[in-house]
Amino acid sequence: MQIALAPMEGLVDNILRDVLTRVGGIDWCVTEFIRVCDRLLPPSSFDKLAPELRRGARTAAGVPMRVQLLGSDPVCLADNAALACQLGAPVIDLNFGCPAKTVNKSRGGAVLLKEPELLHAIVREVRRAVPAHIPVTSKMR
Numbered sequence: 001m002q003i004a005l006a007p008m009e010g011l012v013d014n015i016l017r018d019v020l021t022r023v024g025g026i027d028w029c030v031t032e033f034i035r036v037c038d039r040l041l042p043p044s045s046f047d048k049l050a051p052e053l054r055r056g057a058r059t060a061a062g063v064p065m066r067v068q069l070l071g072s073d074p075v076c077l078a079d080n081a082a083l084a085c086q087l088g089a090p091v092i093d094l095n096f097g098c099p100a101k102t103v104n105k106s107r108g109g110a111v112l113l114k115e116p117e118l119l120h121a122i123v124r125e126v127r128r129a130v131p132a133h134i135p136v137t138s139k140m141r
Contacts, residue, residue: 005029007068007139009098014051014059021063028064030139033095035108036071036080046087053088066091068139070098072107074121078129085134092130094122097139110141 005012005020007030017029031050034041052058052065059065067089071077081092096119098109112119127136 002027005063007032007093007095009033009100014049017052017063017065018060021059021061024061026063028066029059030066030068030093033068033070033098033103033108034080034084036069036073036077037106038073038076040076040079040083043083043087046084050084050089053084057088057090064090066093066137068093068095069126070095070103070108072112072118072122074118074125077122078125081126081136082129085130089134091135091137092126094126094136094138097141099141113140 003026005017005026009032012032020026021029034046034049046053050065050067057065067084069077069080069092084092095109096112100109103109104111130136
């Protein structure tokens with residue numbers, strides 16, 4: 001069995017990931033979601049929410065970290081997933097589980113479960129864009 005430190009926007013930032021992974025017992029962790037709207041984000045956006053990428057995608061305690069993306073544009077998500085991989089992300093996690101109304105209003109998170117064709121398109125495009133050896137996972141509720 002593995003134990004993951006799950007993401008939660010506004011709470012599980014790089015500081016809390018560092019503290020909790022130093023305590024021990026966590027096998028891997030996930031960033032807060034990185035919101036992808038209509039463009040390729042600059043590397044600084046990834047650096048802000050996932051500074052562990054500078055350390056080989058590991059916390060200071062050496063625990064592996066995954067990058068989570070949130071959005072509804074398949075091509076834009078794919079482009080940003082590819083960039084995250086270039087920056088060192090070992091796994092891309094897609095957020096299809098956030099229940100927050102502010103996220104769902106902008107067509108992100110759990111609301112996408114109501115659009116299975118779009119969900120499929122997102123997964124297909126991200127999988128195509130990401131190197132084959134890098135897993136693509138998703139958060140769902």
